[in-house]
Amino acid sequence: MSFHAKRRHFVAGHIDRRQFLAGCSATLALGLARPALSQQQRLRMIFWGSQTRAERTYAAADLYMKAHPGTGVDGEFLGWNDYWAKLATQTAGGNAPDIIQMDYRYIVEYAGRGAIAPLDDFVGSTLNVADFDPLQVDSGKVDGKLYGISLGANSVAMMVNKAVFEQLKLPLPDAKTTWEDFSKLAAEITDAGIRRGFYGAADGSKNEQIFENYLRQRGKALYTADGQIAFDAADVAEWFDMWAKLREAGAVPPGDIQELDQQNIDTSLLTQNKVAVAYANSNELVGYRKLNKDPVVLANFPRLTAESKGGHYRKPAMLFSVFAKSPNQKAAAEFISYFVNDLEAAKVLGTERGIPESSKVRDALSGTLDETGKAMLAYVSGLGDLAAKLPPSPPKAAGEVLIAFQRTASGVAFGSQSSSDAAQAFVTEAAEILKRKT
């Protein structure tokens, strides 16, 4: 029962009781003691991430509190998988934190259902996005209203094990590489047989981001502006065929090996040392470098032909949104504004959440970045004609379509369906999912 201390009182009394209980006062006092002002306005913030991100975020919040003595910020963080169940529960209970870290895909779900607040009214006064590229501001818009502020840009990228390429004296993939070149490179690596069960590249057939990149180079997209699929069965069939050929050539691993990769850093076949190239987002380079012994570098996705372009785009790696029922919306907007603009805050945040959107922040940071930060910045700003503008935000059921896509692609990889049958079935299923009302 002694642990039942209301959040507001907790600052002073609670700690004392715990210290008494635990006798571990030293650790508790460290970094926890916040000014106990009863009239203080307290903002709650929730984000996904791990300890590194939490450390940086708390440090930025501390700076904010120093600059704004009337406001306190309580941050809570969780891993990606746990995050969404908790956020949904809190939102359903009307008890979500004021500031919510949002994902580009989920923002439509939350905005479309009125769970997060439009921020348009704060722009210009409380919320400063003047130094953002206007196109990147739009990345937080749903149905014309601004629901999220990008915390950093990234783009999809290939993670390349540089050591393997150097050892085999092969050229690293670059801005000119086509899928054909890439397939040959990958097959050569496999053939070189560096170790048992080592392949040139991961199988990307179930990776929706590469598929989108591929579609965009063909002048298509994943979704139309009104939330329908913007490709047809022929596109999907060719896509599956392309990967089937790579699989046959041994350039990518067979289905059951590829399936070990759950599209995150620790299960990636690159991290497991089974392939030389894997696919991810540019801001994940930090994580990849930490878990890989060999040096990892970034490369763009290959072109379809030497002329095709515009597959990539810069997207928000994550955004901050404000809970629709928050009584502190203005203060929350003010905090977000500080978070993305303040140069002191930028120094502690670095490029951990992606490349900052504000040009001023970017300039101020460029000198202080470490090698990894510089590599990410160079990659995202150096995409050139490979990048084009942001696609319309995906429709609400996009998450479900994605799962159907992954399941279909796996089925093809395991040989249980032909490319064309699978493509047809998937297009039908996707259309049904998007049509479904209940």
Add this chain to the structure above:
Amino acid sequence: MTIDARPKPGSLEAEQAERRPLWRSLLIHAALIAMCFVMIYPLLWMVSASVRPQDEIFSSASLIPSAIDWGAYWRGWNGLRVSFGTFFLNSFVIAALAVIGNVLACSLTAFAFARLEFFGKRFWFAIMLVTLMLPYQVTLIPQYVLFLKLGWVDTILPLVVPKFLAADAFFIFLMVQFFRGIPRELDEAAMMDGCSAWRIYWKIMLPLSTPVLATAAVFTFIWTWDDFFGPLIYLNDMRQYTVMLGLRTFTDSTGESDFGGLFAMSVASLVPIFLLFLVFQRLLIEGIATTGIKR
């Protein structure tokens, strides 16, 4: 009955053991040891993962690390603003309260179901079983809203109070089954002597049920300790986090993770419950043998 198999000269056990050929004893032990390896392998692997270089955890299949660095333990323990000591304390308090609540409340309820007659007994028993059957995923949100209205969110109350109200039907059912195994002659005799239901529960049932009560206590402790979803939903403040919640802060599938710290603290989190199990299993196993029911 003795636990030690070493034959004491001249005793009955000695005769039995002599009759059991040596090769059979060896075979039993060989089988047990082989099984133990299968059981303990994960622990060895976790310890090895906690001391090896992080870039080796996912790419090496060997149990033996290339280099040993215990730094992950220190890093894991102190890596957050709140140390793991606090998480351990929180977990301990919640689990201990849950044990008290479960043992008291569930044994009361189980006694009623096993030994007392009352109107609607079958109906209530069926309801109790039904509460076991519905997946928690769909009652989560109404329950959250309920606790929110009570002002209990962000406290440990939602994790503890229901235990004092016998919300864990598993243990009620378990105790019912064991209570029914206790010879009824005992309480009937007590009844003849004019004992109240309460005295029978307190003076006869509970003392004779040490194994099942200890089982319930140990399971409650371990499961509460291992529970992650309840704390995840109801605790917001890191200073209230439990060990399992703390473990979740090491990894994020989309960013930078500290797997060394995760495994180090996973090993550490096993120590208290393993010790508890070692200590309490005597109670669990020896209860009835020592009280020696004869009929």
Add this chain to the structure above:
Amino acid sequence: MTEAAQPTLAAGGESVGRASGWSRFAEGSGPGYLFLTPWLIGLFCFTLGPIVYSFYLSFTRFDLLTAPDWVGLENYRRILTEDPKFLASMRVTFLYVLFSVPLKLAFALAVAMLLNKGIKGLTLYRALFYLPSLLGASVAIAILWRAIFSADGLINQLLWSLFGINGPSWITNPKYALWTLVALGVWQFGSPMIIFLAGLRQIPQDMYEAASLDGASAWRQFWKITLPLLTPIVFFNVIIQTIEAFKSFTPAFIISGGLGGPVNSTLFYALYLYQEAFSFFRMGYASALAWILLVIISVFTAISFLSSRYWVHYDD
């Protein structure tokens, strides 16, 4: 002794035709309800409300973020007539129940019997055998299970060095993935084992001594004494493990990364339900799924209770 054990009527343990002293005690429901009070308070305050509410939600469209909309039987109609994932997850779940429960219980009972004997180092063996169950279902288990059952995992290394067989990647092959989860379930056999052990300890030793003197073999003692007297505990373990297996969620969730892959081969029912509720924002639909599962589990439980009078022997 077994002959003396009276089979009783189904649920709850009513006693049949007992001595007058007992019925005097049983007079009136007062004491019963007094003992039941804490549980009844909990039931009405915390448990029943959410259960009833989820039943209501099963007739609505509820996206978690806005208020529920009444849709009548639409969710049930859709599940039962046009939902391929419902069928797929049912199949996976039934297979899992069918194989993991008997295997786990047989294993648990066998080890409990073994550990109930006088063997040196018993304490340590018991604790070690419980170890996997202590680990619960953590991130560490997920990573470990992959390390064991993947292409170059422990199993395949053994197969290769012992038999020269090049095994598949068990955990990510749609044909075998479910079986690795069955293996995980069986491996964590600690809880039923402990419960069996406690049950074995409740059997009076003098019965065995008497049987030994009569020259009954160990095998005969098991069938004539141990098993009959253990039936209430076997019954408990069967019911509980089956319910748990039907609701099984965490192993598949952590090992398949929450998706039930590859190709839905580990899409457990509860995992599908969770996806619907929290990934696709269809809590109403998920609630309907949950109530269908409840019906299935209660049919199974009712059958077990009805059959129990023929094989479960209580001592009361």
